[in-house]
Amino acid sequence: MQLVANIIVLSAIYALISCGYVLIYRVSRVLNLAHGELMMVGAYLLLMTASFTSNPMVAIPVAAILSLTMGALVYLLLMRRMTGESVLAAILTTIALGILLRGLIVIFFSAAHQYPAVPLGIHSSSVQVLPGARISSLSLILVIVTALVYASLFAFLRLSRWGLRMRAAGQNPLLAAQRGINLHGIYAMVWAIAMFTGSVAGMLISLDAGLDQTLIMIGLKAFPAALVGGLDSLLGALIGSLIVAAAEVLLIQYVNPLLADVVPFLILIVMLVVRPWGLFGTREALDRV
Template identity: 70%
Template sequence: MQTAINIIVLASIYALISCGYVLIYKVSRVLNLAHGELMLLGAYLLLAVSSNISPDPWLAVTLAAGLSIVVGLLVYVLLMRKMTGESVLAAVLTTIAFGILLRGVMILVWSPQQHNIAKPLGIANSAIEILPGARISSVAATLVLVTVLVYAALFAFLRLSRWGMRMRAAGQNPLLAAQRGIELHIIYALAWGLSTFTGATAGMLIAMDSRLDSTMVMIGLKAFPAALVGGLDSLFGAIIGSLIIAGAEVLMIQWVNPLLSDVVPFFVLIAMLAIRPWGLFGTREKLDRV
């Protein structure tokens, strides 16, 4: 039972991060390989807010999440907007370069040492016994709940809201959407804001559950195979891909060797690329243009 709980928690982490990859790719066909760094920045923003503005956890998380949305919007407006009309490769390389630069800046500002972010927020993070021999920390349980709520909100937003339908239209046929009066740059900026928000939320919860340091960016990178396995233009696929990656990783840690945990997601990714390059629920015609 404890193994199943570990898989659910890890899958929730990957799903909450990977939906950011999916949102940007689904709308603008850009692979944001700086998403892990933006996730890490969200956690450092929470540390900065809790240390310098308010130690109240609700206020600190709200302010950090709001700042993360602003960061996502600025990244698009100041950087990625200039990539409009350029090749896909140029946009991907831009996100890689930006991620490396951002990681270096964060290390310079906050140092590479570990930070206990739960302490200034007054979070105890006690263990909750679900069943005999099966436990989950309170922050991990919150992370699972937040992931469910985020996905429910995203599905409802994309299916029912006017802006969500505009985002879907822009992703399916940007030229036709622009001809119909949809301002593509606003849609793309919204996608970057939402993506950074979900990634930052994951980063803040991960940091509260364990410790915060620069190596946490690896978690964001390991979530990328989950998005690709499920299909880069499918939110539902991101959930299934996260479950597959998390299940393989937890079982490998438990039955083979914990040192292989960082390798497993990419092994599964290579296997999927060899069999079905567009992912389990991805659209083949769209991914052929990457």
């Protein structure tokens, strides 16, 4: 049962991160390869707010708001200029952004392993979730937050006015613009939401396990989960995260722990060969990449 609990926790981590990949691609058709770095920046924003206040009820919401703001600014100040350019130009821009963010993090925060939970006075205890299976309390919170985020996103996209506008912008941006939808406003909102969800994942991981630049690797490993499910499907991101997490945990347990960083990309290669648009993705969407 402990293996099941580990799979659930890891799949929740990947799902919470991969929904950012899916949202940006689904609406703006941009493959954001800086998502792992943006997630890490969100965690460092928590470290920064924790240096000003020891109250987690203040530090965490302020860091989350800063993440939302930064996500919108990334689009408005940088990615908006890529509108109308080739897809490759947009992808290379996100790669350059990721490299820039890595350097800035080292300059301002250093590369040392840091613990945001210490100044906030947060302690993670062991919780029994299944017979014979225990996880940390912060891992349990992460699983709950992932479920709430996906439920909120499904409801937002299907029931709210802005959610319908996001779907319209993703399906036919020209027609959406002709109907009066502000595409740049929609895209900025999508980038803000994507960075917010990634930052929440980064914050919870850093509170549980500490914070350094290895967090980027976790963000990168969530990309195969998004592609396995389909880059334009939130449901696919959930299923893909479960598949990748299960394969990773089982191979670590029964084959070799050194495979942890290899398994997601092996699955990615297999999926690209067999079904490159993912389990729930659409062939048309991938062709546009």
